Amino acid sequence: xxxxxxxxxxxxxxxxxxxxxxxxxxxxxxxxxxxxxxxxxxxxxxxxxxxxxxxxxxxxxxxxxxxxxxxxxxxxxxxxxxxxxxxxxxxxxxxxxxxxxxxxxxxxxxxxxxxxxxxxxxxxxxxxxxxxxxxxxxxxxxxxxxxxxxxxxxxxxxxxxxxxxxxxxxxxxxxxxxxxxxxxxxxxxxxxxxxxxxxxxxxxxxxxxxxxxxxxxxxxxxxxxxxxxxxxxxxxxxxxxxxxxxxxxxxxxxxxxxxxxxxxxxxxxxxxxxxxxxxxxxxxxxxxxxxxxxxxxxxxxxxxxxxxxxxxxxxxxxxxxxxxxxxxxxxxxxxx
Amino acid sequence: xxxxxxxxxxxxxxxxxxxxxxxxxxxxxxxxxxxxxxxxxxxxxxxxxxxxxxxxxxxxxxxxxxxxxxxxxxxxxxxxxxxxxxxxxxxxxxxxxxxxxxxxxxxxxxxxxxxxxxxxxxxxxxxxxxxxxxxxxxxxxxxxxxxxxxxxxxxxxxxxxxxxxxxxxxxxxxxxxxxxxxxxxxxxxxxxxxxxxxxxxxxxxxxxxxxxxxxxxxxxxxxxxxxxxxxxxxxxxxxxxxxxxxxxxxxxxxxxxxxxxxxxxxxxxxxxxxxxxxxxxxxxxxxxxxxxxxxxxxxxxxxxxxxxxxxxxxxxxxxxxxxxxxxxxxxxxxxxxxxxxxxxxxxxxxxxxxxxxxxxxxxxxxxxxxxxxxxxxxxxxxxxxxxxxxxxxxxxxxxxxxxxxxxxxxxxxxxxxxxxxxxxxxxxxxxxxxxxxxxxxxxxxxxxxxxxxxxxxxxxxxxxxxxxxxxxxxxxxxxxxxxxxxxxxxxxxxxxxxxxxxxxxxxxxxxxxxxxxxxxxxxxx
Numbered sequence: 001x002x003x004x005x006x007x008x009x010x011x012x013x014x015x016x017x018x019x020x021x022x023x024x025x026x027x028x029x030x031x032x033x034x035x036x037x038x039x040x041x042x043x044x045x046x047x048x049x050x051x052x053x054x055x056x057x058x059x060x061x062x063x064x065x066x067x068x069x070x071x072x073x074x075x076x077x078x079x080x081x082x083x084x085x086x087x088x089x090x091x092x093x094x095x096x097x098x099x100x101x102x103x104x105x106x107x108x109x110x111x112x113x114x115x116x117x118x119x120x121x122x123x124x125x126x127x128x129x130x131x132x133x134x135x136x137x138x139x140x141x142x143x144x145x146x147x148x149x150x151x152x153x154x155x156x157x158x159x160x161x162x163x164x165x166x167x168x169x170x171x172x173x174x175x176x177x178x179x180x181x182x183x184x185x186x187x188x189x190x191x192x193x194x195x196x197x198x199x200x201x202x203x204x205x206x207x208x209x210x211x212x213x214x215x216x217x218x219x220x221x222x223x224x225x226x227x228x229x230x231x232x233x234x235x236x237x238x239x240x241x242x243x244x245x246x247x248x249x250x251x252x253x254x255x256x257x258x259x260x261x262x263x264x265x266x267x268x269x270x271x272x273x274x275x276x277x278x279x280x281x282x283x284x285x286x287x288x289x290x291x292x293x294x295x296x297x298x299x300x301x302x303x304x305x306x307x308x309x310x311x312x313x314x315x316x317x318x319x320x321x322x323x324x325x326x327x328x329x330x331x332x333x334x335x336x
Numbered sequence: 337x338x339x340x341x342x343x344x345x346x347x348x349x350x351x352x353x354x355x356x357x358x359x360x361x362x363x364x365x366x367x368x369x370x371x372x373x374x375x376x377x378x379x380x381x382x383x384x385x386x387x388x389x390x391x392x393x394x395x396x397x398x399x400x401x402x403x404x405x406x407x408x409x410x411x412x413x414x415x416x417x418x419x420x421x422x423x424x425x426x427x428x429x430x431x432x433x434x435x436x437x438x439x440x441x442x443x444x445x446x447x448x449x450x451x452x453x454x455x456x457x458x459x460x461x462x463x464x465x466x467x468x469x470x471x472x473x474x475x476x477x478x479x480x481x482x483x484x485x486x487x488x489x490x491x492x493x494x495x496x497x498x499x500x501x502x503x504x505x506x507x508x509x510x511x512x513x514x515x516x517x518x519x520x521x522x523x524x525x526x527x528x529x530x531x532x533x534x535x536x537x538x539x540x541x542x543x544x545x546x547x548x549x550x551x552x553x554x555x556x557x558x559x560x561x562x563x564x565x566x567x568x569x570x571x572x573x574x575x576x577x578x579x580x581x582x583x584x585x586x587x588x589x590x591x592x593x594x595x596x597x598x599x600x601x602x603x604x605x606x607x608x609x610x611x612x613x614x615x616x617x618x619x620x621x622x623x624x625x626x627x628x629x630x631x632x633x634x635x636x637x638x639x640x641x642x643x644x645x646x647x648x649x650x651x652x653x654x655x656x657x658x659x660x661x662x663x664x665x666x667x668x669x670x671x672x673x674x675x676x677x678x679x680x681x682x683x684x685x686x687x688x689x690x691x692x693x694x695x696x697x698x699x700x701x702x703x704x705x706x707x708x709x710x711x712x713x714x715x716x717x718x719x720x721x722x723x724x725x726x727x728x729x730x731x732x733x734x735x736x737x738x739x740x741x742x743x744x745x746x747x748x749x750x751x752x753x754x755x756x757x758x759x760x761x762x763x764x765x766x767x768x769x770x771x772x773x774x775x776x777x778x779x780x781x782x783x784x785x786x787x788x789x790x791x792x793x794x795x796x797x798x799x800x801x802x803x804x805x806x807x808x809x810x811x812x813x814x815x816x817x818x819x820x821x822x823x824x825x826x827x828x829x830x831x832x833x834x835x836x837x838x839x840x841x842x843x844x845x846x847x848x849x850x851x852x853x854x855x856x857x858x859x860x861x
Contacts, residue, residue, distance in 0.1 A: 047765050072768040079769040085762035089784040098780075099770030144771060 004053035005207065006039060012207030013039040014050060019199050019213055021148065026174065026181040028191035030219075030231060031201035036208025037184045040201075041150050044182065045079050046072030058147050078141030078179065082153040084133045086125040092136050093121040099144040111139040114173055131162045138170065142177050149174055151183040155190050167194055188232050192216040200228045222257065222332055226265060229334070234270040238303040239263065242333055250303035255330040264333035273308035274326045275299060277317050281324040285317050301325050342691075345677040348670060349694035352742045356701065356709025360572070363565040363712045385546075390570050393547040396468060396540070397533040397578075403473035404529035407616055408480025409522055414613050415481070416488040418605040425485075426855055428617070431624025432478045433851040435803040435821060437538025438840050440471045441828050442631035443623060444542060452634050453627070468545045472536060474624040476529035483528065487521035493600040527582035534574055535702030537806045542828075548574065549806075553704045556711070556810055565712070568705050579700045583693060632840040639834020647827075647835050649820070649842045656802055656819040656846065659733075659812070663740035664748070664797040670741050671695075671749040671793070678749075679756035699746035703806035706743055710735055710811065730814040739807040748797040751858075755789020791857045799850040802843065820846070 006014040014036045021027045029037045042048040044055055046062065054064040057077065062070040078099075086095050097108045112118045115135040125133055134154065141149055154170065155163045171194050174181050185191050191198050198219045201208045212224040223229040226237055240249030242260035247253070249266055275283065275297050283301040295310045297317070308325060310316065317323065411428050414420060431439075447462040448454045454462070491514060499509045537549040548571045555564035605613065639646060674695060678688045701709070714735055718725035729735055759782075767781045783790075805821045812822065820843040827836035 045765070045769055047768070072765075073771045073773060075769075077769060079766065081762045081766060083760070083762065085760055085766040087763055087767075087781055087785075098767065098772070101771070140766075140770070 004040070004043065004050045004055065006036075006043065006048065006050040006052075007207065008039075012205065014043070015204055015207035015209045017053075017201070017208065017210055019210060021180050021182050023147075024175075024178060024180055025197060026171070026195045027183070027197045027199060028195035028216075029182065029184045029199050029201060030186065030188060030191040031208065032186060032203065032231065034208075035201040035203040037186075037201050038152060040208070041079075041152055041182065041184045044148070045077060045150055046070070046075055076144075076147050078144065078146035078149040080134075080137045080141045080149070080151045080154055082156050084125075084137040084157075086133060086136055086140070088125050090124075091121060092117065092123050092125070092128070095125070095136055096139045096143050098140060101144075104143075107143060108139075111143055114176060115139045115169060130157055130159075131166060134158060134166060135169070138173065142173065142179065145177070146179055149177075149179040149181045151181060151185075153185055153187075154183065155185070155187055163190070170194065192220060192232065198232075200231055202227055220269075223267065223334070226267075226334055229267045229332075234307060236268040236270070236273065236303070236306045237334075238266050238268070239336065240266045240333070245330075247331070247333060250301070251325060251327050254327055257330045257332050260333045263336045265336050267332040267334060268306075268327060270296070270307050270309045272328045272331070273306060274328055275308045275310055275317065275323050276326055277321055277323040279322055281322045283323050283325050285319055285321045285323070288316065288319060299323075299325065341673065342677050342681070345674040345691055346694070349674055349691055349698075352670065352745060353694050353697050355713045355738070356706050356742065359709040359711070359713025359716060360565060360568050360705075362716050363561060364569055386566065386570055389546060389548045389551055389567070390574055392465070392545070393534055393549070393571075393574055396465065396472070396545065396547060397530045399469045400472040400476060400533035401526045401530040403469060404476040404480045405522055405526040407473065407477040407620060408525060408529075409484050409518075410612070410616055411477065411481040411620070412485035412488055414605065414609070415485055417600065417602055418609065419602045426852070428481060428620065429478045429851075429855075430848070431475050431620060432482075433799065433803075433847040434475065434624055434628055434844065435538065435805065435824075435847070436472065436475050436536050437542055437805055437821075438632075438824060438843065439475060439624060439628050440468070440539035440542035441824075441836070442628040442840070443467070443471055445833070446627055446631040446634070452631070463543045463545075465545055468540050468543045470623060471539050471543065472533045473529075474620050475539075476532050477620055478624075479528055479532065480522075480525040483525035484518060484521045487518050489599065491517050491600055496600060524582060527578055530578050531575070531582065531700055534571070534578065535700070535705075537702065537704045538825075549702050549704045552702075552708065553806060553810075556704065556708050561712070564708055568708050571702060571705050575700055575702075579697060582700075583696070629841075629844060632837045632844065635833040635837030636841065639837065642834075644834050646838060647823075649823070649838050652818050652820045652823045652839055653842050653846070655817045656821070656843070659736070659740075659808075659817055659819055660798045660801040663737055663744075663801045664794050666737050667741045667744050667748045667797045668752075668790070668794060671745050671752055675749050675752035676756050679753050679759075680761070682757060683761070695746045695749050698742050699744070701743070703739075703743055703804060704810070707739055707807050707810035710739055710742070727814070730811070731816075733812070733815040733817065736807070736811040736815055736817070739811045740801050740804065743804065743807055744797050744800045747800055748793045751789050751793040751796060752786075755786045755793075758789075759785050788857050792854055795850050795854040795857060799847055799854065802846050802850065 004014050004017040017036070017040060029040060031037045039048055043050045043063070046068065049063055049066060049068055051066045055062050057075055060070055062068070062075055087098065090098070092112070093108050096111060097103060100107065109118070112121065115138055117132055117135045117139070120128065120132065125136065128136065134157075155166065158166055167190060183191070183195065195216060198214065198216050199210055200212045200219065202211045212219060212228045219228060219232045223232060226235070229235040229237065238249055240247040240254070242256060242262060242264045244259045244261070245256045247256050247260070247264065247266060254266070275285065283299045285297050285299055287298040289296040293312055295312060295316060297308045297310055299306055299308055306325070415425055415428070444462050444467070445451050446453045447459050449459070449461065453459070496509050496513050499513050504512065535549065537553055540547050541550045541553065548567055552564060552567040552571060555567055674691055678691055681688045714729050715726055718729055763781050763785065764777055767777045772780065803821060805825060808819055808821050809825065812819065820839050823839035824836050824843060827839060
């Protein structure tokens, strides 16, 4: 995808977006609402024609500077829509077999078994649960053996309990089928957990643009901007002054992941912040929320309001308790 | 949505609306009018009483609109706010299936001296303005009931409950919460009833009410083009403010739905409400259905008892079905593209005013005026091709089909647009991504998904064409086609009641079947 740009009337949607997806690679497009990630996905599918730039799939240029060279039907891609877009008047088997040029019952049955919906062949979409519908949509998209599978917010309509199991199934199935995947999501957990690479988009005045393209661990631990840090998980950002691998900040002297010099913005993830009770401490617990494995402690500290994590196994301080915030491990510095 | 589709849709609508208006316009311009007084002088001078005809048309329409709103709103309220027997909605909508001229003819015949009710009750002659108001009110009340009922059905129980929990009385809840939701629907439906009454020709002709459409028909029948043009222009003048008002209200009828929408639960009606409902029902069903059907049966029975010769209705029935099917097919084809464009534009938040206005303007044109406009346009445009060309155009049925399509394109357009709008376009995109070409997408995804809406559109078009009188009389006469509506009109005017009765019963049966099928398919749409 080379220097893609698109506008809806006067509203910019994409601004000089440039990236590629390797064979068999699982890439997530992560970004807030309005950053153009769905437009990007639709452009790859051929449902939107970008005004500038080009898109190539399997070495074929499919669109170039507003001219469609290969239509949607001939791009050899699969697309799973956010709301699945199953054909309501067709059975599950008919839906899955729709994109096959000739009837292949064995292929349909194989895919149904692969995604875990064997036995539902004759059901209509209205007779399926949300999770089952998503599995049908995935099987239908994979049936014509696409080289590239596009996923539009695949977990948006699935409850939290199903998300993990569907995510694992998705990863296993696309690996089995050998398809490359481009997944659009605003769910940072899904993006980090499933993908080999994460591309972070940010809305701008001229449209969405790429602000970081890296592995999930890189995105989480070494974000390029404060925005990426916030999009990729809980983030506490405080200012400090760096000198080599040491930085001075409101929490005292901390170690940096990479050496820096001068004023910086420090990123700390909640799991790095531990609250330790101390009647002489400079932090106060304002609010406590139970999150299963952890308690989230909202504290007032010298660095301002922040969330610290406390494992459920540890003794829980009372609201109003005084203590200190201890930063565990080296921290990442961003340019100020 | 490609702009080429949009322009093609607009061109199609412009052709439909423009042709009769251009015909009428040319005819007026051809007349040697005083350049300083324009068309106003001829309006006032041709024949006598154009202003009186205009005033009577307006008065009739206003009385009908007020009556229809009163009865229709009450019926809608009873249907959605009180516990009613199963099938209530269908029962009260039955008068919609009845052609106005048939109701007028049977009511006049049965209630007047010599009629089976008139003799029994010693009633005077039931003709004139008041009778036309009653007949047209009864026929248009179900239209109001449909529109206001849709608004009541979409009223959120939570809104009214919220007002109650905030201490509002039942009366205040109605005026503060319920009425603001109903008001646009009541206003819009009143204007629809008004348009219907202005446009009606059959009932006023049968009941001898001298109004614009009736006199316009006579002028066309007598081939008095000058008078017809002026009366046509006057009818158009009467319609413009009504159309503009209905256009302003049309958008306000729909309200945004509340999250987790829940309908208001019906309650038992009070004794006084029940009596009032019985009274309304007796009037609407009595005048709209029971008297017409009974009278048709009486006509047939009398003919039978006197051993009169009956003309078999099968030829007229066949002609009606053939003409209605062809007309519906053409109307469907013409309405398809505009409905698709408007549905997609509305989904994308685009303004669709011009195309919708054009479509609804076609339905606002009275059948007589539309037929006149098409005749005048055909006369004008066939002039360079010799005298025979006009005869060929009229005799081939092309003008008749165009008349039906123009008259009913809005009625077919509305359910199509709703059906296209409700469709998940991602299903089409999904099919495209899966490699389906345009034809396969149309055949396997679009058509099955919108089939119920298309079926409703076809049935509505079919029903309307079956009942249509002025377009059939003025444009169909030269084709040799004798439809049931033509037969009823012809035999009634010849006082051959027994034949009119048979044709009328066939017509009512056909209309009721298509209306019942419409209700059934609407539930799937």
